Amino acid sequence: MTSPxxxxxxxxxxxxxxxxxxxxxxxxxxxxxxxxxxxxxxxDAKPIIGYLHRGTEKIFETETxxxxxxxxxxxxxxxxxxxxxxxxxAVEKLMGVTVPPRAAYIRMLLAxxxxxxxxxxxxxxxxxxxxxxxxxxxxxxxxxxxxxLYEEYCGARLTLNCMRVGGQPFDLPExxxxxxxxxxxxxxxxxxxxxxxxxxxxxWKKRTVDVGVISAKDAIEWGLTGPPLRGSGVxxxxxxxxxxxxxxxVEFEIPIGANGDTYDRYLVRVxxxxxxxxxxxxxxxxxxxGPVMAKVxxxxxxxxxxIYFSVEGPKGxxxxxxxxxxxxxxxxxxxxxxxxxxxxxxxxxxxxxxVADLIAVIGxxxxxxxxxxx
Amino acid sequence: xxxxxxxxxxxxxxxxxxxxxxxxxxxxRKATIQYPDVKPVPADRFRGMFGFSEERCIVCHNCAxxxxxxxxxxxxxxxxxxxxxxxxxxxVLDRYDIDVKRCMFCGLCEEACPTEPVAIWLTTKSYExxxxxxxxxxxxxxxxxxxxxxxxxxxxxxxxxxxxMPNDPSGGAAGKAGEQKS
Amino acid sequence: xxNPWIAFLVVPLVKIVVILVAVILLAAYLxxxxxxxxxxxxxxxxxxxVFPRGWLQPIADALKxxxxxxxxxxxxxKLVYLLSPVITTAPxxxxxxxxxxxxxxxxxxxxxxxxxxxxxxxxxxxxxxxGVSSVGVYGIILGGWxxxxxxxxxxxxxxxxxxxxxxxxxxxxxxxVLLMAGSLSLVKxxxxxxxxxxxxFLPGIVAFFIYxxxxxAETNRSPFDLPExxxxxxxxxxxxxxxxxxxFYFLAEYANMVVISSVATVLFFGGWLRPFPNxxxxxxxxxxxxxxxxAAKVGFFLFCYIWFRATFPRYRFDxxxxxxWKVLLPVSLANxxxxxxxxxxxxxxx
Numbered sequence: 001m002t003s004p005x006x007x008x009x010x011x012x013x014x015x016x017x018x019x020x021x022x023x024x025x026x027x028x029x030x031x032x033x034x035x036x037x038x039x040x041x042x043x044d045a046k047p048i049i050g051y052l053h054r055g056t057e058k059i060f061e062t063e064t065x066x067x068x069x070x071x072x073x074x075x076x077x078x079x080x081x082x083x084x085x086x087x088x089x090a091v092e093k094l095m096g097v098t099v100p101p102r103a104a105y106i107r108m109l110l111a112x113x114x115x116x117x118x119x120x121x122x123x124x125x126x127x128x129x130x131x132x133x134x135x136x137x138x139x140x141x142x143x144x145x146x147x148x149l150y151e152e153y154c155g156a157r158l159t160l161n162c163m164r165v166g167g168q169p170f171d172l173p174e175x176x177x178x179x180x181x182x183x184x185x186x187x188x189x190x191x192x193x194x195x196x197x198x199x200x201x202x203x204w205k206k207r208t209v210d211v212g213v214i215s216a217k218d219a220i221e222w223g224l225t226g227p228p229l230r231g232s233g234v235x236x237x238x239x240x241x242x243x244x245x246x247x248x249x250v251e252f253e254i255p256i257g258a259n260g261d262t263y264d265r266y267l268v269r270v271x272x273x274x275x276x277x278x279x280x281x282x283x284x285x286x287x288x289x290g291p292v293m294a295k296v297x298x299x300x301x302x303x304x305x306x307i308y309f310s311v312e313g314p315k316g317x318x319x320x321x322x323x324x325x326x327x328x329x330x331x332x333x334x335x336x337x338x339x340x341x342x343x344x345x346x347x348x349x350x351x352x353x354x355v356a357d358l359i360a361v362i363g364x365x366x367x368x369x370x371x372x373x374x
Numbered sequence: 375x376x377x378x379x380x381x382x383x384x385x386x387x388x389x390x391x392x393x394x395x396x397x398x399x400x401x402x403r404k405a406t407i408q409y410p411d412v413k414p415v416p417a418d419r420f421r422g423m424f425g426f427s428e429e430r431c432i433v434c435h436n437c438a439x440x441x442x443x444x445x446x447x448x449x450x451x452x453x454x455x456x457x458x459x460x461x462x463x464x465x466v467l468d469r470y471d472i473d474v475k476r477c478m479f480c481g482l483c484e485e486a487c488p489t490e491p492v493a494i495w496l497t498t499k500s501y502e503x504x505x506x507x508x509x510x511x512x513x514x515x516x517x518x519x520x521x522x523x524x525x526x527x528x529x530x531x532x533x534x535x536x537x538x539m540p541n542d543p544s545g546g547a548a549g550k551a552g553e554q555k556s
Numbered sequence: 557x558x559n560p561w562i563a564f565l566v567v568p569l570v571k572i573v574v575i576l577v578a579v580i581l582l583a584a585y586l587x588x589x590x591x592x593x594x595x596x597x598x599x600x601x602x603x604x605x606v607f608p609r610g611w612l613q614p615i616a617d618a619l620k621x622x623x624x625x626x627x628x629x630x631x632x633x634k635l636v637y638l639l640s641p642v643i644t645t646a647p648x649x650x651x652x653x654x655x656x657x658x659x660x661x662x663x664x665x666x667x668x669x670x671x672x673x674x675x676x677x678x679x680x681x682x683x684x685x686x687g688v689s690s691v692g693v694y695g696i697i698l699g700g701w702x703x704x705x706x707x708x709x710x711x712x713x714x715x716x717x718x719x720x721x722x723x724x725x726x727x728x729x730x731x732x733v734l735l736m737a738g739s740l741s742l743v744k745x746x747x748x749x750x751x752x753x754x755x756x757f758l759p760g761i762v763a764f765f766i767y768x769x770x771x772x773a774e775t776n777r778s779p780f781d782l783p784e785x786x787x788x789x790x791x792x793x794x795x796x797x798x799x800x801x802x803x804f805y806f807l808a809e810y811a812n813m814v815v816i817s818s819v820a821t822v823l824f825f826g827g828w829l830r831p832f833p834n835x836x837x838x839x840x841x842x843x844x845x846x847x848x849x850x851a852a853k854v855g856f857f858l859f860c861y862i863w864f865r866a867t868f869p870r871y872r873f874d875x876x877x878x879x880x881w882k883v884l885l886p887v888s889l890a891n892x893x894x895x896x897x898x899x900x901x902x903x904x905x906x
Contacts, residue, residue, distance in 0.1 A: 067440065071442065127869065131781075151417040155419040196391050198392075207870070354874065399597055399599055
C-alpha cells in the first residue's frame with residue numbers, strides 16, 4: 001500500500017523529531033510515539049512499545065490451565081471477561097468439551113457487560129483527550145454499576161477470573177438478573193444523554209470528522225479488527241462470522257461506518273453499546289436452567305495438538321493460539337492482541353495531520369498497553 | 375445545508391443541547407462517597423483479605439498447588455497419636471504462610487480447598503490492609519492469619535478465629551456451582 | 557484643610573485598597589468556585605475538607621504556593637523571566653480602576669455624602685480598558701520566550717496569536733455599543749441604558765455574543781484553551797513557572813475573566829441597573845441595592861465561563877484562528893454597519 005506524500009509547507013526547513021514520551025496523560029498507558037514534525041504537520045509517527053512487558057506468554061508456560069486465567073485478566077485490563085472467554089474457549093475447543101447452555105449464556109452476559117464497560121471507558125477518555133471533561137464522569141458512574149454487578153457475581157471488579165475451563169465457577173447470585181435488567185433497561189437513556197453532549201456538537205465534529213481516515217482496503221491489509229475495521233465499512237464481527245457460545249441464538253446488528261474517520265468509529269462504538277444492551281436483554285430473557293459446569297476432570301490435560309480460537313473483544317479480535325503437549329501446562333500459548341495490530345496502523349492514519357489530531361487518533365484506536373505489551 | 379439546519383447552526387442549537395446536559399447534571403444527586411467517614415460495603419463474594427482456620431485445615435496442599443504464583447508456603451510433619459487404642463499418624467501443620475504482597479486475589483486457593491466449610495477463604499469483605507512497610511506487614515504466617523494482626527477488619531466482619539463471614543451459615547460455600555439460581 | 561486631604565487622598569486610597577483586596581480575593585475564590593461548580597456538573601463534590609467544608613481551600617493553596625521552591629531554569633533570561641508574570645497580572649488589576657460597580661451610594665446612610673463605589677470614571681473608559689488589557693499579551697510572549705524552552709516559546713506564540721486575533725472582533729462588537737451609547741465612558745454607557753429603558757443586550761444581541769465568545773478566547777479558556785491544555789504536546793507558556801510566579805499567571809487569568817464579565821455587564825447588561833429600569837411596575841425590584849445587581853450579573857457570566865469549560869471539547873488551533881478571522885470578524889463588521897444604520901434611522905445616539 002502506498003501512503004500519499006505529505007505536502008511540506010516549507011520544503012527546505014528541517015524536520016523536528018519529538019518523543020511523545022511514555023509518561024503522558026493522553027497516551028492511555030505507557031506508549032511512546034516518535035513523531036517527525038514539520039512545523040505542526042506530522043510527517044511520520046513511530047510507536048514504540050514494550051514499557052509494560054511482563055512476560056505473560058512465558059508465565060503461561062509455567063501455569064496449569066486454570067491458573068493461567070487470572071493472568072489473562074491483566075492483559076487487556078479494561079475487558080477482563082472477554083480475555084477469559086477467549087482462553088477457556090480455546091482450551092475447551094482443544095479438549096472437545098461443550099459447556100452447558102446456562103454457562104454459555106452467563107458467559108455471553110458477562111462478555112457483553114464487559115463490552116459496555118470497555119466502551120464506556122473509551123468514550124470517557126476519548127472525550128477527555130479532545131477536551132470535553134464531563135462525559136468522563138457520567139460514563140464512569142454507569143460503569144460503577146457494571147462493576148458492582150461483576151463484584152456480586154465473581155468477587156472482583158476489574159481482574160475478574162470469572163470463567164473456568166468447562167463452564168462457570170459459580171452460578172448467578174440471587175437477584176442478580178433483576179439488578180442487571182434494571183441497569184440495562186435504563187442505559188439507552190444514559191447513552192442518549194452522552195450523545196446529546198457530543199454527537200451533533202460542532203466542535204466535536206470539527207475535531208473528529210476526516211481525522212485519521214483509513215480506507216476499507218487499507219484496513220483489511222493492515223489487519224485491523226473491531227471498531228477500526230467496522231468504522232471503515234467492513235462488516236466483520238467474529239460473533240457473526242464464527243459464532244461461539246450461542247451468539248447465533250440472539251439477534252443483534254453490526255454497525256458499520258462510511259468514511260473510516262474518527263467520527264465514524266465513535267458512532268460505531270456508541271451503536272455497539274446499544275446492541276450490547278439488546279443482547280443482554282435477550283440473554284436475561286432466555287437464560288436456561290441447568291448446571292453451570294461441564295464434566296471436566298479436576299486436573300485439566302488437553303490432548304496433544306494445537307488450536308487457534310478467537311473472540312470478538314471490545315477492542316477487536318482477541319485470539320489465543322495454544323500448543324499442547326498433553327501435559328497439565330501449555331507448551332506454548334500465544335495471544336493475538338487486537339490493540340497491538342490496530343496500533344500498527346497509527347503511522348498510516350496520522351500522516352499529514354496536525355499534532356492535536358495525533359491525540360484524537362490514539363484515542364480512537366482504543367489501545368490498552370496491557371494487551372499490546374503483555 | 376437545509377434552511378432549518380442553517381438556522382440551527384446560527385442559533386448554536388447543538389451547543390445549547392450540550393449545555394443543557396451539563397446543566398441538568400448540575401442539579402443531580404452527587405455520586406461521591408465520603409470515605410473514610412462512610413465506607414462502601416463490598417458484595418458478599420468480594421475477594422478480600424484471607425481467612426484461615428487451622429482446625430478445619432487437613433494439610434492436603436491443594437491450595438498451594440492451585441495458587442498460580444505459589445505464594446502459599448506449607449510445611450508439615452507426621453505425629454503419632456493414639457486413637458481408640460491404635461497408633462495412627464496425623465499430619466500436623468508447622469507452617470502456613472501467605473505472601474500477601476504478591477497475591478493477586480484470584481480465589482483459586484479457596485476453590486481448591488476440599489473441606490466443608492473451607493479452611494482458606496477470601497470472602498471476608500475486608501479490603502483495608504494498607505501498610506507503610508510492605509515486606510513484613512504483608513507477610514502473614516499462621517498465627518497472624520488467624521489473628522488478623524495489622525489488618526483492620528471491616529465493621530461487622532467476623533475475624534477468622536471466630537469463624538466465617540457473618541450471616542453465612544453455609545460457611546462461604548453459597549454460590550458454588552449448582553446451588554443457587556435466580 | 558482636612559476636607560481636600562480626605563477627598564483627594566484618603567478616599568481614593570481606601571477605594572484602591574478595597575478594590576485590590578476584593579479583586580484578588582475574588583480571583584482566588586473564583587478558582588475555588590470553579591472547582592466546586594465543575595465538580596457539581598460532573599456529579600461529584602469538589603474540595604470539601606479544608607475547614608469548613610472546603611471554603612479555606614484557596615487560602616491553603618496560596619500558603620502552599622508561597623512555600624514552594626523558587627526555580628529558575630538554567631539558561632533562562634532571568635530578569636525577563638521574573639518580570640513576565642508581573643507584566644501579565646498588573647494590567648489585569650489596573651483595569652479595575654475604571655469599572656463602575658454601582659451608582660453613587662451613601663452605604664445605607666452611613667456616610668454623610670454619597671461616594672462613588674468605583675475609583676474613577678475617565679471619559680475614554682472603554683478605550684482604556686481595551687488598551688491596558690492588551691499589555692497583558694506581552695507577559696505571555698516574554699514568559700514563553702524567557703523560559704529557554706522551545707515548547708514554551710511555541711505555546712506562548714500560539715497563545716499570543718490567539719489573543720491578538722480575537723481582540724479585533726471584540727473591538728468591533730464594542731463599537732456597536734458605542735454607537736448606541738454615544739460615549740466611551742463606562743458610567744455614561746450605563747446611564748445611556750437607563751435612558752433608553754432597555755439593556756443594550758437586546759438591540760445588540762449579535763454584538764453581545766461576539767463579545768462574549770471573544771472574551772472567552774481572550775482569557776485562554778475552554779473551548780479555546782489549546783495552548784494550555786494538558787493533553788497536548790506543548791504545555792503552554794507557563795510550563796517552566798512554579799510556585800508564586802505561576803500563581804500570578806493563574807491570578808491574571810481569573811482576574812481577566814472577572815474583567816471580561818464586568819465589562820460585558822456594563823456594556824450589555826446595564827451595569828448596576830435593574831431589568832427594565834424605567835418601567836414603574838417593576839419598581840419593587842429597587843429594594844435590591846445596585847451593587848447586588850452588578851454582582852449577580854457578573855456572577856452569571858462567570859458561571860457561564862465555568863459551564864462552557866465543563867461542556868465543550870477544545871478547538872484545534874487552526875480551527876480557532878479560522879473561527880476568529882473568517883467568521884467572527886465579518887459578522888462583527890456587518891453588525892457594526894447594521895447597528896449604525898439602526899441608530900441613524902432612530903434619530904441619533906440616545
